[in-house]
Amino acid sequence: MSAALEISGLAKAFGEKIAVDHVDLTVPQGSFYGLVGQNGAGKTTTLAMAVGLLRPDSGGARIFGADVWAEPERAKTLVGVLPDGLAMPERLTGREVLTYLGLLRGMARDVVVERAGELLAVLELDTAENTLVIEYSTGMRKKIGLATALLHGPRLLVLDEPFEAVDPVSATTIKSILRGFVDGGGSVVLSSHVMALVEQLCDHVAVIDQGRVAAAGSLDEVRGAGSLEDAFVELVGASGAGAKGLSWLSR
């Protein structure tokens, strides 16, 4: 059985700065995979290369065995992506975005209409029926992004920081959608720097540090006896700089 996502030797340098340094990762089918790392560790760059949004300097990625760069059409119908902070068709309403994308993917109109309605209702975006995406709040943008990722019924979801700026109620909704997706045989890869969230959701985890994989495997393998946060801090070797106080703030 091929892996849901297989990343092999991915590398990317921006000029002198090496953003991703030969990353290998295997996301088994049916797993809920968390990618953790500090800001600037290379999570976003890795995920962008894994789904074909950024051309790697070397290495490659396969989605259910389909090479992302050699067979993009096959690979990209199997994956749904939620990038962090990218634009949407801003002057469309949520329903129009989904209709547009569904048709662009070659789906039948009645299927698109039905799924769009369902997604908007589940994600509670149907109350803002006439609102253009450009006027959405950050949390709403995440939700419409997730809806676009789910629309075509992918088998793998690649989500970059899906919970950032999302309110607790919406986060619960998203979590239950993702859990249901995995229970139904789907696979999810998400990046986050919130350890508690990853611990709560994921069964597999990889720690990325300075563009390399510092540890990867099942959640229990990586965190050992302690919490994921302790394991993470130990792995990335943070110096605990927070201990130095800010002198002018204490009286």
Add this chain to the structure above:
Amino acid sequence: MAVALTMAAMKMAVLRNSMNSQKAGLVVAGAVLGLILAGGTIAVAFVGDPNVGSVTGWHTGDLLAAAYAVWMLGWIFGPVFIGGGDETLRPEYFTLVGLRPRRLAFGLLTASFIGVAPAVSLVALAALVVFGVRLGSAASVLIALPAMLLSLVVFVLLSRVATAVMGLALRSRVGAIAAGLSNGVILAALGQGWVFFVAFQQVGGIPLTASAILRYLPSGWGLIAVEAAAEGAWPRAVAALAAMCLLIVLLLGAWAALLTRRTSAARPSVRGRRPMTATSAQGAVVAKEMRTWTRDLVRNHQLTFALAYAVFFTSCMLFMGMNGLLPYTGAVFILMAGAMSANLYGTDGTVLWLTLMTPGASEVRGRQWAWLLTVGPVGLALTVAGAAITGGPWPLPLALTAALLGGAAGIVPLISVYALVPGIDPHRRGGNPLRSSEDDGSLTGLAYAVIGLGGLTGVPAGLVASSYGWPGVAVGIVTGALCVWGFGALAESRLQSHGPELLQTMRTGKRAQSASARWKKFDDLPKRDQIIATVGWSLGAIPLFPQGIVAGVMKANGTEEKSWFLALHVPDPWGWPVVVFMVLLGIAMYGGALWVSYRPRPREEALPAAAA
């Protein structure tokens, strides 16, 4: 004052940090062009009769008043054309600092004087001093100095206030359309300004009413002061300077008030109402684009601008009793609309990721159809109306309309993927809706490139139509269709092959650059620099040698044969300025080409940090 100095220092730092060889090239090119214009203004001060009062023929004061009116209008309306004007320091940066609006405005104003445009304008305003000297009055020279400085402050402030007003106008559809109309008319008037001069030439100088109006504009007040000083009319001179001071205070107050509105108001609000009825992938792209054209107020503004520009551009010839240009209104509109949408993909920003995630769906074709559906009917209607009013000719305008429609619909997507100017994502834009990119110089270049290349696509049909009549229309339809099909296919394949690179460019706002030796390889240059280099190297000789030096020699020798030398065709006071202008233009073109091709010292570019 401390705030003002800090802001000025901040702007210097931002400019220094964002400078690279490309940007420096543009700054130099802009400075050279500006200095040529400023030099021309100073040259005007040497032309005509300086004496105050009624004179026969050209009056220096009138000419200067006209020149400064053009400078002022340039300051006011330039930002509309070049992406919102100088926004190095945005008012939003300071919202949390808690400055009073007046202090904020004063600080931003001070920072506004750091840059090429104010320096160049100051040079142009130095013509006041020259004029004072020619008037032979020490008092005039003395008063010219404060007049220069005050005029510059007025220019900069008018520019800032105008941009702020535009920002507010673009929050509603009515405002966007009104702004588009007025901007189009005024820019067309600037572009066709020669018409007025030819008209004035016929009556032997600027008529008294026109000369009075030019002086009553704030751009003429400095001149009034200088002339009054020469006459010894001190109260008048002082009153003119005081009026400028008063205007500055009022404008500063207005700007401060506008700044508060800008930082506090919400985004423009347009609601989506029509259900999307498309059933195919291409239909969906068309539907998305058409909605963007109608709902994005900046695009509303651009289309209205193109319309007003075209109509006024061709109809202002009516002042000279000529209506021959009217049938070409549609053609001008199409080219201008093309220029406005030149950065098609850059304006939409990183939404390109969705296109990359749906390979196989043809995105370019849908955009082309939407563009044709938006611009085509209006363009055709303008052509038909124009030709109907003048009673023909019909074949040439129709041939051009067909050829240019297709040409622009092909060139626009092609140029926007080949010479993409990274924009600011729509949801991240600040309080200035005109500002779609940090790189307004490139945006302007792209607009001109579309006008130039798009214009070329009309040549075959134009030639056939002007020689053989109606067959030209068929040629126009054929070349138009070929352009849509061929250039669209090229754009599509570029999007397929370089999609991730284009997305990365938009994400980081920087193009991938290759470091090499002192001379950059032509292929390594960004497309825009390639265009600058090509145009500079290949065409720079024309203004420099035949139109400049040769024409100068012939003029000096008093040759009767005028041939194609512009300097020999223009009426007398203008011959020499034209020669000088042509020589400078030639040098500037070579200089620009040299600048983009030559790297003084290989320097590490600031590298985009990996987005992670």
